[in-house]
Amino acid sequence: MAVRATVSRFPIDTDAREVSGLLWGVTVAPFAAVDENGQSPVYGSSGDLLPRCENCWAYFNTYCELEQWSWSCSLCGNLNGLSSDAIERYSRPQSCAEMMSSFIDLELPPQESSDDAALQACPVYVAAVDLSSSEEFLELTKSALLAAMEALAPGSLFGLATFSHKLGLYDVQGPIPVVKNVFVPPDAEGSLSIELEDVMPLLQFLAPVDTCKDRIASALESLRPTTSWERTTGSGQGMEGVLLGGRGFGVAMEALCNYLGSEYGNTFALARIFAFLSGPPDYGAGQLDTRRYGEQYASKGEDADRALLPEQTPFYKDLAAVAVQAGVCVDIFAVTNEYTDLASLKFLSIESGGSLFFYTSTEDSTLPQDIYRMLSRPYAFGCVLRLRTSTEFKPGNSYGHFFPDPEYENVQHVICCDSYATYAYDFVFENNIGFSRSKADVPTLQIAFQYSVVVPPQELSNSGEISTSRTKHHSLQRRLRIRTVQFGVAQNINELYDSCDPEVVLSLLVHKVILASLEEGVREGRLLLQEWLVILTAQYNDTYKLIQYGNGSSIRSQLDVAFSQCPQLQPLPRLIFALLRNPLLRFHEEGVHPDYRIYLQCLFSALEPSSLHRAVYPVLTSYATPDKQAYPRHSLSRAALLTSGSPIFFLDAFTILIVFYSSTADPTLPFPPPHDCLLRNTINKLKKERCITPKLIFIRGGQDDASIFENFLIEEQDVDGSGLTSVMGFVSFLEDITQKVLEFIK
Numbered sequence: 001m002a003v004r005a006t007v008s009r010f011p012i013d014t015d016a017r018e019v020s021g022l023l024w025g026v027t028v029a030p031f032a033a034v035d036e037n038g039q040s041p042v043y044g045s046s047g048d049l050l051p052r053c054e055n056c057w058a059y060f061n062t063y064c065e066l067e068q069w070s071w072s073c074s075l076c077g078n079l080n081g082l083s084s085d086a087i088e089r090y091s092r093p094q095s096c097a098e099m100m101s102s103f104i105d106l107e108l109p110p111q112e113s114s115d116d117a118a119l120q121a122c123p124v125y126v127a128a129v130d131l132s133s134s135e136e137f138l139e140l141t142k143s144a145l146l147a148a149m150e151a152l153a154p155g156s157l158f159g160l161a162t163f164s165h166k167l168g169l170y171d172v173q174g175p176i177p178v179v180k181n182v183f184v185p186p187d188a189e190g191s192l193s194i195e196l197e198d199v200m201p202l203l204q205f206l207a208p209v210d211t212c213k214d215r216i217a218s219a220l221e222s223l224r225p226t227t228s229w230e231r232t233t234g235s236g237q238g239m240e241g242v243l244l245g246g247r248g249f250g251v252a253m254e255a256l257c258n259y260l261g262s263e264y265g266n267t268f269a270l271a272r273i274f275a276f277l278s279g280p281p282d283y284g285a286g287q288l289d290t291r292r293y294g295e296q297y298a299s300k301g302e303d304a305d306r307a308l309l310p311e312q313t314p315f316y317k318d319l320a321a322v323a324v325q326a327g328v329c330v331d332i333f334a335v336t337n338e339y340t341d342l343a344s345l346k347f348l349s350i351e352s353g354g355s356l357f358f359y360t361s362t363e364d365s366t367l368p369q370d371i372y373r374m375l376s377r378p379y380a381f382g383c384v385l386r387l388r389t390s391t392e393f394k395p396g397n398s399y400g401h402f403f404p405d406p407e408y409e410n411v412q413h414v415i416c417c418d419s420y421a422t423y424a425y426d427f428v429f430e431n432n433i434g435f436s437r438s439k440a441d442v443p444t445l446q447i448a449f450q451y452s453v454v455v456p457p458q459e460l461s462n463s464g465e466i467s468t469s470r471t472k473h474h475s476l477q478r479r480l481r482i483r484t485v486q487f488g489v490a491q492n493i494n495e496l497y498d499s500c501d502p503e504v505v506l507s508l509l510v511h512k513v514i515l516a517s518l519e520e521g522v523r524e525g526r527l528l529l530q531e532w533l534v535i536l537t538a539q540y541n542d543t544y545k546l547i548q549y550g551n552g553s554s555i556r557s558q559l560d561v562a563f564s565q566c567p568q569l570q571p572l573p574r575l576i577f578a579l580l581r582n583p584l585l586r587f588h589e590e591g592v593h594p595d596y597r598i599y600l601q602c603l604f605s606a607l608e609p610s611s612l613h614r615a616v617y618p619v620l621t622s623y624a625t626p627d628k629q630a631y632p633r634h635s636l637s638r639a640a641l642l643t644s645g646s647p648i649f650f651l652d653a654f655t656i657l658i659v660f661y662s663s664t665a666d667p668t669l670p671f672p673p674p675h676d677c678l679l680r681n682t683i684n685k686l687k688k689e690r691c692i693t694p695k696l697i698f699i700r701g702g703q704d705d706a707s708i709f710e711n712f713l714i715e716e717q718d719v720d721g722s723g724l725t726s727v728m729g730f731v732s733f734l735e736d737i738t739q740k741v742l743e744f745i746k
Contacts, residue, residue, distance in 0.1 A: 026504070028422065030383070030385055035103055041483075151371075172219050273330045317351065330354045346602055357599075378418070530576070540566065636714050671698070
């Protein structure tokens, strides 16, 4: 569980927080295997016996004062009694995790008999494949599902469904695969006339991967796109022979969620649906009107970017709630270059605990690698995340792909969570007093994360838990992970600035800007970002007393917009400039597709701070040879390339990796870099650590088209996207900030 704060020393009170201009909050990656310093939790059992504070319900931890019969809560100071069992346990401190570390992971006792647990622990996966598509799309989907088969744990159950103007269920447990189809009603209000359980019993549909892999593969081979003839006869002729769509995605998803939900808690504890989509749902319930993409400019002078960001129907948001109730998590893989309205569809994935993947073409899509990677890494499900704070402050807003508990404050539910998933919180003071100036108040956070994991049979036999013939089964384990963190208090604004972590500040800013652009439009999001930087710059200049009035020199010449007195704040202007140049916040007129913007919103709002930093301001490194690094970091400008004199550059923009050989590079340097060199090893390491598969591109300057690389050299580009300006981009941006700071000061 990695926890990173925007400032490692917290502001002393509301005035200090406001005067500093900085954001105050944390990012939390609850299922990360280690903390932000690389430390693992101390594992233990009997999580149900961990003492809790009678006042604030926080858990006992190493920061609590322990006496013979009682303990004082490190969050609220309440004195709590200890049971005789706890007194006996804590007399041997090395025997219990909570006495050894402030970061612990405890097993909770099982809630049901072992027979039920073994049945429930079967991981269930269903692929829903769009047949209103092309041959290329189906070939890509087949190779993705064959890759998925290799990643699925032994003992998993798998079902194959297809959708178009009809919904198909495959039975692959007999000698040859059999498909049964149900027609989807074309009207926007309709649902299937028959329950899927009556079409095919669920346990006939869900096949054990271990014994049926070959038959699943032959069922995949038999998939063909629906022909236009089939669609017109199936969906009825349109007006004057015009073809009416045939992608009944909404009905198919709703029916599959209900189908699986009937066995939730009996056959499985979590089911995952992989939905492969090749265009917008245009048939039956949940159909989307994509005409708004073409008509946006005619929308009565409305901001075009704002017109396409909200969802046009609550159907998929409501369906996500159905999925959650059914124990189903939906991952959407959209492979399409037409407007698909991901703004409406995204809720089905992110609110059910799934992911949204978006590929604009089948040719260079990393879909097979992405699905293999996603299924190979461990994940937790049925998670509950709770943040508690000491009494002086409290969480304000929370951000991330979860849904809040309807009853309890600061409790979030996460259906499915992997080790990369990151959430963010900002803080506010409980009152005007803040922290005391004496050292008595220690700001304390406690994050509790309760979750389930499926434990494979071999791990159980290793731990000696099971030695009977039941070792073939997975088992379900409920665990409780707790991290208690203490922070310092900044005695003045200088200390606050010196303890700033710009990457975490960027994370919170991105969350706030995404919300602002969804509610008010992209223009408003951009304004919010620039205003924030202006206020921070003005407050910084005031704190360091950099402006002397009446000394003869102009205020403009005294202003420091580069934060030269404070190294911790120096990266911020570049990060804000880069964020304004990012497709997340660029205008539609610049050619930013609305679906791509939505995809970036979903991706960025789940990334941990270091990854987000690379996605916003890529890392540019230079190499003297493929085996020797020259400089670890360059600014993203053409000037940096020219002055470095290095022949090879490596750019890491998170979703894309580019190796660029300059046109003046020695022709004897091997191109592309050989497989055993330092540069290749660096690339392989980065690819392995990443949550998605980055695209790798090799470019020879002077021979290949280098525009994709040059587009990342943003510092000479104008911040508003009006092309290369006569004044340098980043420099003119700082000039603009200087002007706005002057106006703000006046």
